[in-house]
Amino acid sequence: MELLVSSAIGLLTAGGVFLLLRARSFEVVLGLTLLSYAVNLFIFVMGRLAIDKVPLLREGVAPSLANHADPLPQALVLTAIVISFAMTAVLLVLALRSHAEYGSDHVDGAEPPAPEPRRRNP
């Protein structure tokens, strides 16, 4: 399971970084979203992977991490999800405004000049 989760985080990060480096604002937004998924998973996993353990103390079970899941990363990841959600909303509004204003969804607000067609060697 460690391999599965860690490679999932790696794939999400790689996809996020790739999209983040593109020149279209929509792809950049998607890239940041993927990146925030990866980060959220990462925070969650930092509480260690545990199966069939609840984050609540119960009667008769010793209150240690051997018997319980760590509740703190779950609280942290909730906060991180809410914040990244709000930030993505802000960014989307901004990208839409920028598209409407400039008529282009290039992150610089204008299409770069088309590269000159390469001449064949005579």
Added chain:
Amino acid sequence: MSLLAAQLPVLPIAIPLMVGSLLIIAGRRWPAGAAAAGLLALLANLGCAVALWRVTADGTVLPYLLGNWSAPFGIVLAIDRLAVLMLGVTAVVALACQLAALDGPLRQGPGFPALLQFQLMGLNGAFLTSDLFNLFVFFEVLLISSYALLLHRADRGALRAGLHYVIVNLLGSALFLIAVSLLYGTLGTLNMADLAARVPLASAADQPLVAAAGALLLVVFGIKAAALPLGLWLPGTYPAAPAPVAVLFAVMTKVGIYAIARVSTLIYGAGAGALAGFASPLLLYTGLATIIAGTLGTLAARSLRRLTAWLVVASAGTLLAALGSGTAASAGAALLYLPHTTFAAAALFLVAGTVAVARGPDLEDRIEVGNAPGRGVLLGSLFLFTAVGIAGIPPLSGFVAKLMVLDAVSDTPRWPLTWSVLLASSLAAVVALSRAGSTIFWKSPPSPQRVPVGRGALAALALLAAAGLAIVLWAGPLAGYMNAAGEQLAAPSAYISAVLAATGWVAP
């Protein structure tokens, strides 16, 4: 009264939060009243900073348990000399920002006073908190307010700059979260004092991870502080902001500097065992490279606001280089340089904004021969005053601050390099500023129409100038305070024990 005294540490966060929430409702209906109420709240905030200064000036570290949960289980605010200094600087700059925005409460929009309060809440929270995740949250609070302030009355240029600014900072937030969770995964805590106590106990297998988390934090704070490879967003963003907002943004890079100073001395400081000060040389060279880049930028800048933005970059480099020199005295000198450069850059942004309005939309503040601004004598003298201040020519605050930095780094091994970079950058700043001033004010024929300089902008400039002059007049006591703050940073054991031993508040 004792209730109020016990709650004093949280007031710099609570006041802006409550006032800001009320101003959202009131701002649309009574814009003038909202601006006045915002001003009163900012004065109260300044009063809180002064009251906290009186408590902590003797070296006390004042802890405050949010929700009465003791460390490391709850979030603790901790106030030491450095935090109070940052609170005070921010309070003065926020006051200047609100004053400058009074010129056109309608031009700045009805939401402006409320957004300013939220921005102030984020800034104050970042300076007060002693919890790494809480620091992340306050960073987000101040960032989302700064997005809104930057794009408040956005024209086309501001929109593009804003998009870049938001994207870069969102990436920074993602890296911050990775660093925070790495630290939690290896050390099992996020309270900065508790982290400091646990870093030397990290196992050999965990040490590289802890170091990686520290390096990631450095990258994140470097983005905020505009350190060299990460700060190229700044010169495009700040000139696009409206003048009062640019005034406030002068303090934003200092948040990154503050966080670097805090984390590198507390968590990775002298007590960190194998990881003690692992980033110090990196800080020094990054700082020097940032100074060089900022200086080249000031020489190449085509407008006054862009020139000021590059000066902000260079000043961030100076602060990093002084912090990276690694002695308590150099940290103290950096702390004296910090208020000076914040006030001076804020004033220069305001002057540049006023020049841009006075020269009309065709010329704005471009460094070209054209119409000199109407009221050339007044504006010209203001420009001269702020330029002398920021360039470090005697007798204004820049001279005192730079002298103290040069003096403090003179007994570190890399002093010849630091001295030459600092002195050359000061010379280049003088060249760039005098070229800009003589082109705009002397070579240009006077403009036919006279645009009055707003009273709010004048009041804000007077406040910033008074703050800068205070640095010169009380240079001795201030330098003593900053050195004490530097020593407090270099010996974090008092901070750690104050936070970890804090007990809950009991009703009298």
